[in-house]
Amino acid sequence: MAGRFWSFEGIDGSGKSTQARVLAETLRTAGHEVVLTREPGGSPGAEQIRRLVLEGESDRWSAETEILLFTAARRDHLEKTIRPALARGAVVITDRFADSTRMYQGISRGDLAKVVDDLHALMIGVEPDLTFLIDLPAEMGLARAHSRAGSEMRFEDMGLALQSQMRHGFLALAAKLSRFAVIDGTQTQDDIAAQILAIAQAHLG
Numbered sequence: 001m002a003g004r005f006w007s008f009e010g011i012d013g014s015g016k017s018t019q020a021r022v023l024a025e026t027l028r029t030a031g032h033e034v035v036l037t038r039e040p041g042g043s044p045g046a047e048q049i050r051r052l053v054l055e056g057e058s059d060r061w062s063a064e065t066e067i068l069l070f071t072a073a074r075r076d077h078l079e080k081t082i083r084p085a086l087a088r089g090a091v092v093i094t095d096r097f098a099d100s101t102r103m104y105q106g107i108s109r110g111d112l113a114k115v116v117d118d119l120h121a122l123m124i125g126v127e128p129d130l131t132f133l134i135d136l137p138a139e140m141g142l143a144r145a146h147s148r149a150g151s152e153m154r155f156e157d158m159g160l161a162l163q164s165q166m167r168h169g170f171l172a173l174a175a176k177l178s179r180f181a182v183i184d185g186t187q188t189q190d191d192i193a194a195q196i197l198a199i200a201q202a203h204l205g
Contacts, residue, residue, distance in 0.1 A: 003089045004203065007096065011170070136185030
């Protein structure tokens, strides 16, 4: 894979989607080919699965079923979008990747971390080169998420305890893996964007 593969992670309402878009626009202006994508989604088949997992009642699926659905979406995303772009030498920026499944299904709703990792190794086998984790208190993130409420609120509706557990899980994962860059999400959007850009430029060399 000749390109760069970067992910943005964080709890709901962390601002990661906004910052992923800002970074993509900045790098495009500087002359880089950038593919901005998202999970679940990022390819036609994966977008169909997105509607299944993000809409509807909070108890619509078990965590085990969700792991299978998210992995299926990720596999299609990888085949149809990520690998072709990396082969062209593009910078691929994804709003969420496998770390979100590790949090939402792997640790936050049961002890399923090994299931997530085993299925990931079998069907995906790819990790980002760099992961931006935008961290902020769960109360702040959930309040932001509810302020922009739309149809994709299934996980937000699971409540504050889930968001708090995921925040701690993300930070624990970041402490173990050198690909993570943890960003203080309580800063202004401009300050966050400047910090992310500096890290991205250093990674590009």
